[in-house]
Amino acid sequence: MTAAYTKPLPQVTREMAPFWEAARRHQLVVQRCRGCGAHRFPARDLCSRCLSREAEWAPVSGRGAVFSYAVMHQVYHPGFAAEVPYAVVVIELEEGARLVSNLVGCPVGAIAIGMPVEAVFEDVTPEVTLPKFRPRARR
Amino acid sequence: MTHPLSGATAIVGLGITPQGRVYGNTPLGFAVDAVQLALADAGLERGDLDGLLLNPGLAWADMGMGSFQLQQAMGLRDLRLSATMHLGGLLLNPGLAWADMGMGSFQLQQAMGLRDLRLSATMHLGGATACAMIQHAAQAIAAGLCTTVACVFSDAPLKPPKPEGERSSSGSAYGFVRGWEAAYGYFGVNAMYALVARRHMHRYGTTQDHLGAVAVAQRRWANLSPAAQMHEQPLTLEDYHRSRWIVEPFHLFDCCLVSNGGLAVIVTGRERAREARKPPVYIRGMAQGHLGGDPSDTLSSGAVLSREPAFRMAGLTLRDVDVVELYDCYTFTVLVTLEDYGFCPKGEGGPFAAEHVTGPGGRLAVNTGGGQLSSFYMWGMTPVSEGVIQVRGEGGRRQAAKHDVALVSGNGGVLSTHSTLILAREPS
Numbered sequence: 001m002t003a004a005y006t007k008p009l010p011q012v013t014r015e016m017a018p019f020w021e022a023a024r025r026h027q028l029v030v031q032r033c034r035g036c037g038a039h040r041f042p043a044r045d046l047c048s049r050c051l052s053r054e055a056e057w058a059p060v061s062g063r064g065a066v067f068s069y070a071v072m073h074q075v076y077h078p079g080f081a082a083e084v085p086y087a088v089v090v091i092e093l094e095e096g097a098r099l100v101s102n103l104v105g106c107p108v109g110a111i112a113i114g115m116p117v118e119a120v121f122e123d124v125t126p127e128v129t130l131p132k133f134r135p136r137a138r139r
Numbered sequence: 140m141t142h143p144l145s146g147a148t149a150i151v152g153l154g155i156t157p158q159g160r161v162y163g164n165t166p167l168g169f170a171v172d173a174v175q176l177a178l179a180d181a182g183l184e185r186g187d188l189d190g191l192l193l194n195p196g197l198a199w200a201d202m203g204m205g206s207f208q209l210q211q212a213m214g215l216r217d218l219r220l221s222a223t224m225h226l227g228g229l230l231l232n233p234g235l236a237w238a239d240m241g242m243g244s245f246q247l248q249q250a251m252g253l254r255d256l257r258l259s260a261t262m263h264l265g266g267a268t269a270c271a272m273i274q275h276a277a278q279a280i281a282a283g284l285c286t287t288v289a290c291v292f293s294d295a296p297l298k299p300p301k302p303e304g305e306r307s308s309s310g311s312a313y314g315f316v317r318g319w320e321a322a323y324g325y326f327g328v329n330a331m332y333a334l335v336a337r338r339h340m341h342r343y344g345t346t347q348d349h350l351g352a353v354a355v356a357q358r359r360w361a362n363l364s365p366a367a368q369m370h371e372q373p374l375t376l377e378d379y380h381r382s383r384w385i386v387e388p389f390h391l392f393d394c395c396l397v398s399n400g401g402l403a404v405i406v407t408g409r410e411r412a413r414e415a416r417k418p419p420v421y422i423r424g425m426a427q428g429h430l431g432g433d434p435s436d437t438l439s440s441g442a443v444l445s446r447e448p449a450f451r452m453a454g455l456t457l458r459d460v461d462v463v464e465l466y467d468c469y470t471f472t473v474l475v476t477l478e479d480y481g482f483c484p485k486g487e488g489g490p491f492a493a494e495h496v497t498g499p500g501g502r503l504a505v506n507t508g509g510g511q512l513s514s515f516y517m518w519g520m521t522p523v524s525e526g527v528i529q530v531r532g533e534g535g536r537r538q539a540a541k542h543d544v545a546l547v548s549g550n551g552g553v554l555s556t557h558s559t560l561i562l563a564r565e566p567s
Contacts, residue, residue: 010319042319068341068435070333071387076326085384088325090334090435098433102323113341130322 005124007079015043018057023129026121030097032058041097060095062119063136066103067092069111087111091133105134142452146566147281149412149419150273152181152405153527158515159368161399162299166198169293169401170209177289177403182416188215188405190285192272194518196294209291265551266466267427267441268292269519270558274425276406286408292520293401328468329394331553333386336471338435340388342486345474347388349489351379353470354392354512356498361509363499363537368396369513393470395511402520404527409566420530423544424453424561434554440472441557442479442548449559453544454567457481461541462529463503464522466550467510473497476548477505504529504539519549519558526562 012020019042022029030041035052039060046053069089075081087108091099103111104120117133124130154176156169164172170193178185193209209215264271269292276288320326339345358374361367374392382391412419428444430437450456457480465476474488482503483491491497497505508514508525515521526545528534534542543565549558 007324008321010322013318016319068334068337070330070337071384072324072326072330073384073386074327074329077321077324080324083324085387086324088323088330088334100320100323100325113337128322132323 005079007124008077009125009128010130013043015045019043020128022057022059023121023131024123024127026129027059028062028119028131029057029059030093030095030099031055039093039095039097041099058095060093060097062093062131064091064093064117064133066090066111066113066115066117067098068113071108089133091117099131102130102132103134104132110135141454141567144277144281144425145423145452145454146409146421146563148277148406148408149415149421149566150404150523150527150562151407151412151415151417151419152177152179152183152403153417153524154178154180154401154403155366155517155524156293156401158366158398158400158517159396160297162297164295164399166196166293166295166401167209167212169295169399170291170403171212171401173293173401173403174209174213174289174291177405180417181405181407183287183405185213185215187287188289189217190276190279190288190406191215192276192288192290194268194272194290194292194520196292196296196518198295264427264549264556264558266468266519267549267551267556267558269517269523270425270547270549270560271427273404273406273422273523273560274427274558277422277425280406280408286411288406289403290406291401291403292517294517295399296397297399327386328553329386329389332469332471333389335434335438335553336388336469339438339471339475339486342438343489344486345471345489347380348376349474349493350388350393350470351376351390352489352492352495353467353473353497354379354390356492356495356501357467357473357506357510358392358513359498360507360537361513364508364514364535367509367514368398369509374513389469389471392512395468396513396516398515398517400515400517402517402524404520404523418531418564419566420527420545421563421566422560423455423563423566424449424451424559426452426559428557428559429555430557437554438475439485440476440479440548440550440554442476442559445557445559446480449561453561453563455544455561455563459544460546460561461504461543462507462526462539462545463497463505464508464526464529464545464547465506465510466519466522466548467506467512468550470512472550472554473506473510475554476550480546480548499537507534507537507539519551522547522549523560526560530562530564 033047034054036050067090118136272290426445426449428441478488526547547560
């Protein structure tokens with residue numbers, strides 16, 4: 001990193017801390033319900049399928065596909081001023097959970113729903129790593 | 140058998156303050172103005188009110204006590220129903236909002252020293268709150284709990300332009316940051332809806348032209364309504380496509396306006412309604428529907444749940460509807476809601492709108508005042524007010540020829556909450 005990071009950093013809540021700790025190790029984890037095995041994201045106290053309160057953080061493949069995307073043209077935070085238009089994407093992991101993220105190595109105009117992606121990790125500060133996604137070849 | 144609620148109550152007063160870039164008034168001031176206008180419209184006095192329901196917008200300083208503030212400001216006495224019907228936490232910083240709003244009606248009771256209440260509720264229904272307030276009022280009146288209720292919304296999120304000519308952004312009024320998602324540049328309700336709209340486009344083939352058709356149709360209605368903020372600004376499909384992007388797939392004209400102002404309606408029982416100054420607008424049918432789950436999966440509004448009980452209560456069918464006033468935070472919401480009431484098959488809201496059937500002269504009059512996209516944004520009160528205007532026959536150049544029955548919808552969150560009202564010229 002040459003310049004100071006100017007975008008907002010994630011609010012690391014107690015519930016989400018394991019996600020960010022894993023990201024620093026370049027590992028993608030999501031919650032998995034101990035009751036029914038469903039993967040979910042972000043962290044929740046309760047499984048909305050089986051109502052179990054037991055969950056663990058489970059490593060996932062990092063593979064998934066673009067579920068939806070929105071191209072942001074307004075600057076809501078000065079850290080993004082140089083990036084508009086940029087895309088916010090929802091990634092549906094192979095394991096089932098959906099994450100809001102960004103794509104790297106993919107121009108906004110090339111994004112399509114169903115596009116296969118895989119996780120990458122951006123160390124944006126010494127303390128914070130953001131999981132993001134890049135296009136991958138379809139298997 | 141007729142439902143006991145059907146036609147038991149009516150809207151007899153409508154008050155709409157100046158709307159839009161109107162400065163120099165507070166949210167409370169707008170609310171007072173709106174109630175006074177509604178009372179005058181009804182031919183009623185302040186002392187006739189015994190119920191007050193308020194849905195405060197974002198700019199209210201103390202939202203937990205909004206209806207009490209309004210009561211005090213207007214010197215209202217001996218109310219039998221008072222509640223602040225809160226907007227959903229979605230548009231607010233939840234840390235700020237939930238602590239105060241979770242038991243708002245109880246806080247209000249304690250703060251006002253009220254004893255032995257028989258009805259108390261805190262509603263968090265976002266844009267569905269307006270219709271829900273009227274439902275709540277109608278139920279309480281029909282049950283004999285009170286007689287005449289003012290239902291009020293007001294807000295003043297817009298600030299005057301800076302003297303040095305610096306633009307004050309209306310978009311920022313409803314912008315917010317949510318936790319970790321800000322790290323990815325995910326801000327604002329526009330983006331939340333855009334993600335759902337993109338799924339609808341993907342699954343059903345909805346196009347940018349389809350969204351644009353809604354914006355154009357509603358602007359044509361607004362061009363017929365002097366009260367609309369966009370009254371004097373025509374819009375073609377080409378203009379729509381040329382307008383700046385906000386969040387793709389939403390152009391500027393896919394998104395509702397932001398307005399300062401207030402809007403109130405007076406609800407009373409059938410007997411008193413007959414003595415009102417204006418023709419009563421009877422509340423014939425009502426229902427709510429809240430789907431739950433991920434709107435990106437359902438791609439539906441709660442109209443799929445609320446339509447059947449509302450029409451059954453009213454003793455009417457979709458074919459009886461003369462004017463349709465749908466909650467339109469976005470063009471997309473209109474397409475979805477048209478589908479979910481059954482005006483067209485699921486997924487075909489886009490092609491339906493693109494047939495230009497919903498604009499002036501079309502076969503289905505939808506959002507006849509221009510809606511929240513082109514007239515003004517008083518959350519769900521905008522479609523309510525236009526439903527009242529149309530059923531009364533006060534629509535001027537935009538008046539529907541046949542106006543016996545109006546369908547009105549409210550929608551809050553991201554297709555999260557839904558309320559339906561069926562308004563009619565006759566009580567049965």
